[in-house]
Amino acid sequence: MKTLSLGLATICLGLATLASADTTVPLFFTADQGVGAAVGTVVLSESKYGVVLTPDLKGLPPGIHGFHLHQNPSCDNKGMAAGGHFDPQKTEKHLGAYSDSGHLGDLPALTVNADGTAKLPVLAPRIKHISDLTGHALMIHLGGDNYADQPEKLGGGGPRLVCGVIGQ
Template sequence: MKKTILCALLMISTCSVMAADLTVNLQIAGEKGALGEAGSVMISESRFGLVFTPNLKGLTPGLHGFHLHQNASCAPIEKDGKIIPAGGAGGHFDPAASNKHGTPWGDGHLGDLPPLFADMAGNATQPVLAPRLKMSDLKGLSLMVHAGADNHADHPAPLGGGGARMACGVL
């Protein structure tokens, strides 16, 4: 019995050393930079992929596009004479150069995550699973919440039609 308990404790402690959780603080994105705190997202590794557990507030109720972006920046940029909040994050994380927006379990951008759901009070707390991602994929990226829903296709709107960049955090 003691041997069984000791083995179980060793397995648990080994698992916790293998992959530490990562917490990312997100800020509301504005034309002049961060407008305030949106909350945080805890990222943990499971045998099924990465689990993103949000603790966000101040979002519009409903579904929101949720993505990893290619640069570790949430700074606004100017493009075609227009200021883009959190534009410094670049495009969706796509290390395989698929150039295709798709489902989190498909063959599109590796940074395509399941959508976030914000309740009627604007809080997002429901975890989402990214089955193709590992913790080692995250270095040098940013995490983005978009203003609208994402249909995980490039039709009828490009990049899933997720809308403006609403909240951003650097990993």
């Protein structure tokens, strides 16, 4: 499994080098008002295969976390002001990053290491340009993501843990 993760990370990092202009998004724990403590950044890079999201995060609970692009450029109210997953085609389906039939804001799950750090890049193949992300919120949920609405709605990610606004 470590070899597969290392290989995927190497591929994603290689894809990031093909990018034109990177955008760095600061991420913070969610709070009742505004944002909480900083947890790091996610760098957005364009590649011919889609947008690569490269996290440099710390202080998170270990494990797999739901990772999504949300509609509104706000992290207020414990992240709820961000609205739902970005879904410009109004599919109303949570099917994951690789299905053309679901939310465009569904990203591959984020992996957090045992020490609370996340550095493994993910590729969003359906999102071709960083400008497609601008004016939205990047969200990390407390729980994982099964890329379905069953048995729990929106993949079962639960509370919104970390949030950052892209391009503002």
